[in-house]
Amino acid sequence: MGALLALIIVALILGLIGYGASARIVRQFERGVVFRFGKVHGPPREPGFVWIAPFVDQMRKVNVQIVTLPIPAQDGITRDNVTVRVDAVVYFRVHDPVEAVVEVQDYEFAVSQVAQTSLRSIIGKSELDDLLSNRETLNQGLELMIDSPAVGWGIEIDRVEIKDVALPETMKRSMSRQAEAERERRSRIITADGELQASHKLAAAASTMSETPAALQLRLLQTIVEVAAEKNSTVVLPFPVELLRFLEHASEKPAAPAASATPPAPPPTPPPTPEVEPATSDVNGVRQLPAPPQPPRP
Structure with a gap:
């Protein structure tokens, strides 16, 4: 009886060990890949x-949830020769657990490396404006580049998003000046359009008022009322419009030349005539010149 009891106890212990070695629990977001003697046995x-053969089968659990994998920032030069630093994030999941375990050693590391190389390739093929404003197209292109090798690993790429584009400080200042100049241009265009429309309206109003003088007079009275507002020290004196028109017509006639008030200048005085000594005449009536003076003798 003692030997039989010991045999039963040993059998129970071995049964418990075998039960513990063969029983597995697979959670809802996991799939179990069973290897029997190192070879895949059956579907996941x-x-x-889950029951497996003890000491014969081995099971590896694979997570089939969507994995969020950040891509480290990559430095690159765009097609228009601008140095940028771009980072992204990849969302993927395992759709074939057997291929994810058998075909690649570490599928997460493999997807990360493919994503980094693809991101650098996208940077070199794109321009700076595309990286800043046309990210949807770049995300689709990056997703296709990563998905091509990942399909053979049993990986399904859900989507890829470019998170941030870091620019050099010099490029940031240049873009700020460009944006400021663009806003200034729009402001001037809007101001010019407003002045053009206002000039058209004023020309139409002036044309209408010129046909009706009473309207011009009413506009003058309205202007006086607007100027003479409350707490305003400006004094406004109305001036008749008819008098303005009379002065305008009078200014168009040629003005008569005005008489000079300055008296006429006296005639110039002739230069004085030098005095000439009277000539002497001889007896015969011949004119003789006076003799020159003789120098004194010593």
């Missing part, structure tokens, strides 16, 4: 309580 195990 579904969630729940």
Whole structure:
């Protein structure tokens, strides 16, 4: 009896050990890949309580949830020769657990490396304006580049998003000046359009008022009322419009030349005539010149 009891106890212990070695629990977001003697045995195990052969089978659990994988920032030069630093994020999931375990050693590391190389390639093929404003197209292109090798690994790329584009400080200042100049241009265009429309309206109003003088007089009275507002020290004196028109017509006639008030200048005085000594005449009536003076003798 003692030997039989010991045999039963040993059998129970071995049964408990075998039960513990063969029983597995697979969670809802996991799939179990069973290897028998190192070879894949059957399809992946579904969630729940799973039995495997003890000491013969090995099971590896694979997470089938969507994995968020950040891509480290990559430095690159765009097609228009601008140095940028771009980072992104990849969302993927395992759709074939067997291929994800058998075809690649570490599928997360493999997806990360492919994403980094693809991101650098996208930077070199794109321009700066595309990286800043046309990210949707770049995201689709980056997703296709990553998805091509990932399909053979049993990986499904859900989507890829470019998170941030870091620019040099000099480029930031240049873009700020460009944006400021663009806003200034728009402001001037809007101001010019407003002045053009206002000039058209004023020309139409002036044409209408010129046909009706009473309207011009009413406009003058309205202007006086607007100027003479409350707490205003400006004094306004109305001036008849008819008098303005009379002065305008009078200014168009040629003005008569005005008489000079300055008296006429006296005639110039002739220069004085030098005095000439009277000539002497001889007896015969011949004119003789006076003799020159003789120098005194010593």
